Every structure is written in structure tokens, then in C-alpha cells.
Amino acid sequence: MDAFFASVELLRYPQLKCLPVVIGGGRRKVDDWLLQSPDGTGPREPRFIPVADFPLLKDYVGRGVITTATYAARQFGVGSAMGMMKAARLCPQAIVLPVDFDEVRKYSRLFKRTITEIAPVMQDRGVDEVYIDFTDVPGGQREGGRVLARLIQKSIFDATGLTCSIGVAPNRLLAKMASEFNKPNGISIVYAEDLQARIWPLHVRKINGIGPKAGEKLARLGIETIGQLAAQDAQWLMGHFGKSTGAWMHRVAWGQDDSPVVTESEPVSMSRETTFERDLHAVRDKAELSRIFSDLCQRVAEDLQRKGYVGKTIGIKLRYDDFRMATRDQTIAEPTHDAATIRRVAGLCLKRVPLDQRLRLLGVRVGALVRLSEHPQAGSEPVSASSRPARKADPHTAPLF
DNA sequence: AAGCAGAGGTAAGGTCTC
DNA sequence: CCAAGAGACCTTACCTCT
Numbered sequence: 001m002d003a004f005f006a007s008v009e010l011l012r013y014p015q016l017k018c019l020p021v022v023i024g025g026g027r028r029k030v031d032d033w034l035l036q037s038p039d040g041t042g043p044r045e046p047r048f049i050p051v052a053d054f055p056l057l058k059d060y061v062g063r064g065v066i067t068t069a070t071y072a073a074r075q076f077g078v079g080s081a082m083g084m085m086k087a088a089r090l091c092p093q094a095i096v097l098p099v100d101f102d103e104v105r106k107y108s109r110l111f112k113r114t115i116t117e118i119a120p121v122m123q124d125r126g127v128d129e130v131y132i133d134f135t136d137v138p139g140g141q142r143e144g145g146r147v148l149a150r151l152i153q154k155s156i157f158d159a160t161g162l163t164c165s166i167g168v169a170p171n172r173l174l175a176k177m178a179s180e181f182n183k184p185n186g187i188s189i190v191y192a193e194d195l196q197a198r199i200w201p202l203h204v205r206k207i208n209g210i211g212p213k214a215g216e217k218l219a220r221l222g223i224e225t226i227g228q229l230a231a232q233d234a235q236w237l238m239g240h241f242g243k244s245t246g247a248w249m250h251r252v253a254w255g256q257d258d259s260p261v262v263t264e265s266e267p268v269s270m271s272r273e274t275t276f277e278r279d280l281h282a283v284r285d286k287a288e289l290s291r292i293f294s295d296l297c298q299r300v301a302e303d304l305q306r307k308g309y310v311g312k313t314i315g316i317k318l319r320y321d322d323f324r325m326a327t328r329d330q331t332i333a334e335p336t337h338d339a340a341t342i343r344r345v346a347g348l349c350l351k352r353v354p355l356d357q358r359l360r361l362l363g364v365r366v367g368a369l370v371r372l373s374e375h376p377q378a379g380s381e382p383v384s385a386s387s388r389p390a391r392k393a394d395p396h397t398a399p400l401f
Numbered sequence: 402a403a404g405c406a407g408a409g410g411t412a413a414g415g416t417c418t419c
Numbered sequence: 420c421c422a423a424g425a426g427a428c429c430t431t432a433c434c435t436c437t
Contacts, residue, residue, distance in 0.1 A: 085420085086420090
């Protein structure tokens with residue numbers, strides 16, 4: 001989907017269509033300030049405030065990032081994952097809107113349902129992206145797939161008013177790259193024989209799976225384009241990147257990918273994490289940290305319960321003020337979705353990590369998930385005098401460690 | 402009895418993606 | 420002087436069991 005989060009907002013506020021708009025912030029505080037009804041009672045309406053006119057910009061969105069920017073905003077160099085402060089410098093007149101996840105999810109479901117009605121073999125790739133295997137869809141082979149791609153595009157637009165970009169190719173790897181060729185609202189067909197002319201000139205970073213680190217390392221080895229990557233000996237790549245990654249790099253540089261479009265999958269972990277408004281110290285800000293920690297555990301537990309899962313690997317993640325990161329986890333005998341159990345085990349994990357440096361982020365994760373329905377005895381954690389302290393500890397003031 | 406290989410689990414850290 | 424949140428998957432190390 002093209003500029004998905006921003007496009008969803010433009011549906012509601014078409015008067016913003018040609019303006020630079022950035023979606024981000026995302027903190028309760030920001031949302032409350034941005035969305036206020038004029039008299040304080042009616043439905044909440046956004047104020048269209050240029051980012052530069054934000055009161056206390058640094059306090060409000062200082063640590064937030066841009067989720068999506070409209071194409072008008074992208075003209076100014078503003079883009080996804082950019083810090084809000086930097087965006088404010090680049091494009092002070094950009095209008096800021098908070099992410100409305102309910103609205104985004106609604107349109108996500110709608111466009112995906114539209115697709116599966118036409119082509120049922122669809123793989124979710126997040127809220128705004130899918131893979132479709134339309135090999136066997138009637139008409140899927142006409143004009144190399146262009147006819148069906150046009151039909152899907154039009155059906156999505158009719159159902160949602162939103163545009164998307166579609167890449168058609170013999171496999172997922174090439175289709176993903178093709179989808180970037182003609183944005184927004186474009187279709188691009190890439191055939192196997194186009195490899196040399198259309199894929200090899202691209203930078204290696206265009207390969208889905210080669211990120212900043214691998215891109216840097218390849219650059220140090222003098223490899224910039226996919227063609228240059230294809231020219232390397234597979235054994236040599238395996239020597240530098242490991243057996244599995246090296247072999248994979250060689251395959252993808254030659255446009256080879258036989259991974260299937262997977263229509264069903266089970267989650268393997270669920271987590272909640274939050275960046276604090278200011279860096280917190282484990283000792284000095286213990287009460288505040290403890291409250292946030294309990295809250296994260298509570299929210300993960302709710303997520304698990306709502307979705308019907310239990311898990312037995314409980315972990316924490318923290319980010320220090322210098323952005324170094326640490327994770328710890330512990331596996332328990334019986335999978336759980338109980339907030340108190342998660343809190344207790346996550347607390348044990350926290351004890352195992354150095355806490356003399358300020359923290360900027362804390363996260364709680366539950367992994368090794370199984371469906372509750374396939375593990376019926378779990379979750380009904382016994383709360384007996386023998387297994388639980390008799391004194392009921394206040395989760396807000398209970399010691400962190 | 403000691404040594405070793407392979408499987409499988411756990412843990413820590415890292416990378417990548419949307 | 421900036422740099423979210425959620426999730427998947429990989430590598431490496433270590434341990435236990437067989």
C-alpha cells in the first residue's frame with residue numbers, strides 16, 4: 001500500500017491531500033493534545049498543527065519517529081523511521097497526526113479481504129504489504145500478470161479509496177523488488193530474463209534481507225550492485241558471511257528464490273516495549289520503573305489472553321542511554337498468560353542484567369507460544385498459600401528485583 | 402571407564418522487516 | 420545530537436542426553 005498510514009488519514013481529511021503530512025508521535029500525551037473537541041465534549045477532531053508550531057516539541061515528540069510521510073512531505077527529505085526532531089528541521093510546515101491503529105487495521109483487513117476474494121493464496125507481510133501467488137488464478141497469466149494486477153489494484157481502490165503498487169515476477173524475491181519500480185499506484189512486471197538488465201544494476205541494499213550491516217560489509221568488500229554480488233564465487237561469500245547467508249546471497253543475486261507463499265502461520269512471541277520520556281535510573285527512579293514494568297507485563301498478559309496463547313519463555317529487553325542493548329530470558333515449566341507469573345519471572349531476568357547505567361527503554365516478551373486450546377491446563381495458575389506469598393504485594397511499590 | 406558425535410533445548414546477542 | 424514498536428529469524432555458545 002502506498003504511504004499507508006498517511007493515506008488512511010487523507011481519506012478522512014482530504015483537505016490535507018497536497019500538504020506535507022507526517023504520521024508519528026504516538027504517545028498518549030501527543031494524541032490527547034492533537035485530538036481535542038472544540039468544547040471538550042463532542043467528538044475529538046485533530047488540530048492541523050505544523051510540526052514547528054508544536055508547543056514543547058521536544059517534550060512531546062522528542063523521542064518519536066515518523067511512521068509514514070505523505071509524498072508531499074517526502075519532497076522535503078522526510079521519511080519513515082526518521083526522528084521527529086529531524087523532520088521538524090527539514091520540513092517545519094509539515095502537519096503532524098498521530099497513528100490511529102484501529103483505523104489502519106480496519107483498512108488493512110479491508111484491502112486484504114478484497115485481495116483474497118480474487119486470489120486466495122495470500123501471505124501477510126505486516127499491516128500494509130502482502131505476497132500473492134496467483135499462478136493458478138484464472139487469467140493470472142495474461143500479459144504476464146498485468147491484467148490481474150490491474151484488477152486487484154482497481155478492486156482495492158473501489159473498496160478503500162487507497163492506492164497500492166504491485167510487482168509481478170516468477171518468485172517473491174523479484175516481485176518484491178519489482179513492486180518498488182513504479183511507486184505510487186504502479187504495476188511492474190519483471191521476467192526471469194530481465195535479471196541482468198533490471199536487477200543487476202540495483203544496489204545490494206534493494207534485496208529484501210540485506211540491511212545496513214550486510215550492506216556495509218559488502219561495501220567494504222567492494223561490492224555495491226547486485227550484479228557485482230552475482231559475480232562473486234559462492235564459496236568466497238560463504239567464507240565472509242557464513243555458510244547459510246553466503247549461499248543465500250549468491251542465490252538471490254541470481255534471482256533465485258523458491259520460498260512459498262505461506263497463507264497460515266502461528267505467532268512465536270508477543271512483546272510490549274516502551275521508550276521512556278526521559279532516561280531513568282534503576283535505583284533513583286525505581287518506583288516509576290517498577291510501575292512501567294508491571295504495566296508492560298500486564299499488557300503482554302492481556303495480549304496473550306485476548307489472542308488465546310500461552311508461552312513458557314519469558315524475557316526482558318532493555319536499552320541503555322547509550323543505545324546498547326541487553327536481553328535476558330528464562331524458560332519456565334508450564335506455559336502461562338498470567339500477568340503476575342510473567343512479572344515474577346521477568347523480575348528474575350532483570351536481576352541478571354547490569355543496572356548501573358541509565359535506561360531509555362524497557363520491554364517484556366513471552367515466547368515459545370502455544371495455543372491455549374492445545375494446552376488446556378495452562379493459564380489456570382494455582383494461587384495457593386504454598387505457591388504464593390500470603391502478603392499481597394502492591395505491584396506499584398513492590399521491589400523491582 | 403572414558404571419549405566423542407549428534408540432537409535438541411536454552412540463552413544472549415544481532416539483524417532485518419514493516 | 421538525533422534514533423519507535425513489534426515480530427521473525429539467524430548465529431554462536433553452552434549444556435544435557437544418548
